[in-house]
Amino acid sequence: MVGRVSLVAEPASCQVPQRAPSHPPRAMSLQFQSQNFQHILRMCNTNVDGRQKVMFALTAIRGIGRRISNIVCKKCDIDLNKRAGELTTDEVNKIVAVVSNPLQFKIPSWMLNRQRCVKDGKTSQKFANFLDQALREDIERMKRVRLHKGLRHYWGVRVRGQHTKTTGRHRAFAAMATGKK
Structure with a gap:
């Protein structure tokens, strides 16, 4: 009976009335920028989008990942759905204060990237240029004390236990060629 058209009209009780939608129609990702929207922010010596x-x-x-940034935003009472360009100068200053002194704002010490520093024994969060400086100082200390890791840095070979017999040959050769000049 496929293809047969029914000549009998449907009863009125079977017809579904058309209703208006219960919610107003929304615009498709239409965003209005505020007058003081900044496309590039300068924060902690870094350009932020x-x-x-x-x-x-x-x-x-550098030195701030998603976990730390999430906690920093929560400690500063900043909406996570807000764009960075919409931040006020007070909010930016508050973010910089929390990032530079996380222990004062009760961020747990196990989340910080510099625990029990060799110099002073303190726990802190290093970021941007301070992170680069701390890393450079650590490598120089390893070389000076002649740790195995420091010697590998000095020789310019792999430090973290990777195989070196077959891989990474051309880079080492190029480094030696430039070193002889």
């Missing part, structure tokens, strides 16, 4: 959401924009700063 203002178009990204605050949590992900903070990860542009």
Whole structure:
């Protein structure tokens, strides 16, 4: 009986009435930028993209990952859906204060990237240029004390236990060739 058309009209009780939608129609991703929207912010000696959401924009700063940036935003009472370009100067200053002194704002010490520093024994969060400086000082200390890891850095070979017999040959050769000049 496929293809047969029914000549009998449907009863009125079977017809579904058309209703208006219960919610108003929404615009499709239409965003209005405020007058003081900044496309690039300068924060902790780093250019931060203002178009990204605050949590992900903070990860542009070296030494700050998604976990730390999430906690920093929560400690500063900043909406996670807010764009970084919409932040006020007070909010930016508050973020910088929390990043530079996380222990004062009750961020747990196990989340910080510099625990029990060799110099002073303190736990802190290093970021941007301070992270580069601390890493450079650590490598120089390893070389000076002549640790195995420091010697591998000095020789310019792999440090973390990778195989070196077959891989990475051309880089080492290029480094030796430039070193002889």
